[in-house]
Amino acid sequence: MSERLLATAAAFAGGIAACAVFAILALLLWLGLPLWRDPALLISLAGSSWNPAAGEIGLASMAAGTLLLAASALLLAYPCGLLLALSTLGLAPRPLAAAMRTLLALLSGIPTVVYAFVSVWLLVPWLRDSLGLGMGYSWLAAALTLGVMLTPTVALLLSGALSPTFTRLQAAGDALGLSRVQLLLWVVLPAERRALLSALLLSSGRAVGDTLIALMVSGNAIWLPANPTEPLRTLTAHIAITLAADTQSQAYAAIYAASLLLLAYVALVHFLTASLSDESAHRH
Amino acid sequence: MNPRTVIERTVVALSTLLAAAFAGLLLLILGFLLMGAWPALNGRLLFGDAPAWPALSGQVPVWDGLWPALAGSLMLVTLAIGIALPLSIAAGIHQAEYARGRRGRLAYTLVDLLAGMPSIVMGLTGFMLILLLRNILPEANTSLLLAACCVALLVLPYLVQATRVSLHQLPAELRLSAQALGLSQSQAILHVYLPAASPGILSGCILAIGRALEDVAVILLTGVVAETGLPGSLFDKFEALPFFIMVTAAEYRDEAQLARAFAAALLLMSLSALLFATARQLQKRSLS
Numbered sequence: 001m002s003e004r005l006l007a008t009a010a011a012f013a014g015g016i017a018a019c020a021v022f023a024i025l026a027l028l029l030w031l032g033l034p035l036w037r038d039p040a041l042l043i044s045l046a047g048s049s050w051n052p053a054a055g056e057i058g059l060a061s062m063a064a065g066t067l068l069l070a071a072s073a074l075l076l077a078y079p080c081g082l083l084l085a086l087s088t089l090g091l092a093p094r095p096l097a098a099a100m101r102t103l104l105a106l107l108s109g110i111p112t113v114v115y116a117f118v119s120v121w122l123l124v125p126w127l128r129d130s131l132g133l134g135m136g137y138s139w140l141a142a143a144l145t146l147g148v149m150l151t152p153t154v155a156l157l158l159s160g161a162l163s164p165t166f167t168r169l170q171a172a173g174d175a176l177g178l179s180r181v182q183l184l185l186w187v188v189l190p191a192e193r194r195a196l197l198s199a200l201l202l203s204s205g206r207a208v209g210d211t212l213i214a215l216m217v218s219g220n221a222i223w224l225p226a227n228p229t230e231p232l233r234t235l236t237a238h239i240a241i242t243l244a245a246d247t248q249s250q251a252y253a254a255i256y257a258a259s260l261l262l263l264a265y266v267a268l269v270h271f272l273t274a275s276l277s278d279e280s281a282h283r284h
Numbered sequence: 285m286n287p288r289t290v291i292e293r294t295v296v297a298l299s300t301l302l303a304a305a306f307a308g309l310l311l312l313i314l315g316f317l318l319m320g321a322w323p324a325l326n327g328r329l330l331f332g333d334a335p336a337w338p339a340l341s342g343q344v345p346v347w348d349g350l351w352p353a354l355a356g357s358l359m360l361v362t363l364a365i366g367i368a369l370p371l372s373i374a375a376g377i378h379q380a381e382y383a384r385g386r387r388g389r390l391a392y393t394l395v396d397l398l399a400g401m402p403s404i405v406m407g408l409t410g411f412m413l414i415l416l417l418r419n420i421l422p423e424a425n426t427s428l429l430l431a432a433c434c435v436a437l438l439v440l441p442y443l444v445q446a447t448r449v450s451l452h453q454l455p456a457e458l459r460l461s462a463q464a465l466g467l468s469q470s471q472a473i474l475h476v477y478l479p480a481a482s483p484g485i486l487s488g489c490i491l492a493i494g495r496a497l498e499d500v501a502v503i504l505l506t507g508v509v510a511e512t513g514l515p516g517s518l519f520d521k522f523e524a525l526p527f528f529i530m531v532t533a534a535e536y537r538d539e540a541q542l543a544r545a546f547a548a549a550l551l552l553m554s555l556s557a558l559l560f561a562t563a564r565q566l567q568k569r570s571l572s
Contacts, residue, residue, distance in 0.1 A: 087302070091296055
């Protein structure tokens with residue numbers, strides 16, 4: 001009796017957890033129905049003019065804004081994260097490496113809203129008043145903030161991914177007379193190309209999914225920036241802003257399309273990383 | 285000099301420099317927040333001018349203190365974890381002990397996908413639920429309960445993964461002994477495996493609390509507001525600490541409110557650090 005009860009309860013909960021993704025998709029598709037049925041609106045989605053009252057709901061500049069912000073933040077966070085990961089693995093002297101791990105854990109634990117808040121009162125005024133870069137709220141400010149926020153996470157992710165191979169090869173490296181930096185750079189990194197790539201993909205998912213930093217620091221203009229000192233708007237921030245301000249059904253429909261775009265990206269990242277880890281499982 | 289040697293030396297120098305820069309960054313953030321928060325760090329921080337005891341229970345409204353936001357955040361996190369924890373432990377048991385083959389792998393994949401979803405989409409889900417619900421109940425609106433459900437959805441995948449991994453990592457001898465003693469599967473799960481896996485599940489739970497505490501994107505669309513006091517029921521709007529910080533970054537009434545937001549950021553950061561430290565301690569203990 002209790003056998004069946006536990007198995008049924010577990011299967012029920014497992015079913016709920018597994019179906020949540022489908023439920024979210026179904027809601028988006030169902031509430032977006034007016035949009036899917038209207039070819040003119042659907043075509044305007046791909047454009048770059050946002051004026052829901054006139055039936056123009058172009059998401060192109062927001063989609064490009066998301067990609068620009070995520071790519072530039074990763075351009076900062078990934079190399080920095082990699083260098084910090086290498087230093088926790090063996091470049092720094094041992095007691096320092098332990099302190100570094102604690103520091104990275106502390107930094108990755110700082111809430112996103114705190115990073116954004118500090119940026120609004122420290123980085124933005126500095127860009128505006130000291131460097132004279134327009135309003136300060138800009139692609140540049142958001143990219144720097146997001147990049148700094150992602151760096152410790154990337155570093156911890158990479159140091160976790162690289163450390164088994166590094167530990168395994170350390171004795172062989174010592175026997176060959178390789179220094180730790182030589183072992184890491186010329187043996188461990190090339191051997192773990194896939195892990196490096198999948199960490200990049202995973203962190204790109206984090207960068208694309210961020211809402212707060214984009215919303216609070218990027219300036220949120222609905223056109224594309226001509227250079228990094230101008231504001232931009234991401235899809236996530238666009239969802240938040242539109243739902244706070246608009247009540248027109250056409251604006252809502254565009255929000256569902258924006259969410260589907262974000263989910264498509266997340267799914268793509270997931271399946272790419274999954275196929276990377278499958279292949280490396282086959283090789284070993 | 286050999287070009288490889290140049291690269292090696294550059295990498296060592298750069299990584300040392302970066303490590304120092306990020307240590308400096310932590311100090312800068314702490315120092316900057318502390319400086320901004322200094323005028324507000326006194327006995328009036330939580331309740332302002334309101335008398336403490338009646339304000340604590342919400343009988344007297346607090347207009348110039350952090351208490352309504354802090355209490356709202358605590359209620360939200362308690363509710364969300366209360367909803368997510370039983371559900372995700374059961375789902376984790378299902379994935380680790382019952383699900384097999386292709387259907388099992390599909391269940392993993394779906395939960396991993398949920399974990400990767402941007403949090404704003406979880407908030408939008410709550411918003412869409414209310415839109416649908418209004419067809420039946422015209423007065424349905426966003427509220428503490430709805431926000432807690434959506435935050436529960438946000439932390440659910442982390443908790444399921446923590447339960448699944450902790451159960452998978454149990455030593456094989458433990459499983460053999462339980463079976464050799466003639467325990468049925470449900471007895472073994474409830475009385476042997478779950479207690480043995482509990483440190484891992486608990487540390488996952490603490491990380492989930494941290495995640496729920498700092499989230500803004502979900503509650504932004506599901507019922508948080510700037511000034512409402514303590515929620516009277518599950519169907520009321522509520523305040524939250526991270527939302528107060530976010531709002532004050534855009535507009536504030538007076539210098540006192542700005543100082544309170546700095547103090548709130550400091551408080552949120554300390555709470556997160558405390559939760560992370562506890563979780564790390566637990567993970568170390570469960571590994572040794």
